[in-house]
Amino acid sequence: MTDRTELLEVALDSLPEGFALVGGEGQILLWNRAAEAISGHASADLLSRQTPEPLEPLLLGCKWLEDQGASAGGQPERGAMVHFQHKLGHDVPVIARTLILRDGLGERMGTAIVFHPAQSLDALPHGECGEGSRVEASQTELEDRLVAVFDDFQQGGESFGVLWITVDEARELRKTHGAGACEAMLEKVKRAMANGLRPAEEIGRWGDDEFLVLSHERTREMLAAHAQVLAGLARTAEFRWWGDRVSLTASIGAAQANRDGSLADLLERARAAMLTSYHAGGNHITLAPGEPACSPS
Secondary structure (H helix, E strand, O other): OOOHHHHHHHHHHOOOOEEEEEEOOOEEEEEOHHHHHHHOOOHHHHOOOEOOHHHHHHHHHHHHHHHHHHHOOOOOOOOEEEEEEOOOOOEEEEEEEEEEEEOOOOOEEEEEEEEEEOOOHHHOOOOOOOOOOOHHHHHHHHHHHHHHHHHHHHOOOOOOEEEEEEEOOHHHHHHHHOHHHHHHHHHHHHHHHHOOOOOOOEEEEEEOOEEEEEEOOOOHHHHHHHHHHHHHHHHOOOEEEOOEEEOOOEEEEEEEOOOOOOHHHHHHHHHHHHHHHHHOOOOOEEEEOOOOOEOOO
């Protein structure tokens, strides 16, 4: 008769995701084959030993998730981006989820960690950033959120889409009035569009003159309609600089996620749609892929 422990280990080894079982004092009790492939660290080198330094961010990241779950009323966390070091020395970004294991009295016995590779953030397309730009530092949080939401979507979670937005007048304003004027204008546009976001939606800078909106609209048509609303809000953001009134319009590319594509593909489709809107004269919305541009009403 097959031993139940042996059967469990075989089952865990067959998982496509990395799986680690960590004891209460930080010693690794189980490290499956997928975890070996993702990290480069062999199970034989880790079992019954303390978590090695290169892998510590994985455990620390999961501790962060535990705290977040507790603060949210015990709701399970869908996962978060964690970076640790591969045995060969390079950075490995993963989406990690955790389960705190407790005995019948509620005492913590250990932690089960499930993780799989996340798309490298360096591979995600962004807007243009000039030398010395401060925008890149503000993209990290939105990037992490995008990766986590896309991962959840791939696992059967709710639909989502992205809106890639550029303010049509930004480049000219930057040339004629300087970076300070352009930044003030973009901040005003951002605040105006933020008023039209739905709960759980997020907006962030995605380049010197561009924004990205993470939207949870369920269909392409609903995403396009939402883009119309945000374009209208951008136009209402009246901006004056040294007495000069600057009329504002936005070009928007809308792309809905699909389970056959990647996050990078989704962003590329949104960027291509935005460029179509921009080169059509601005004040347009284009729904990717293959939908014609239209002017906001």
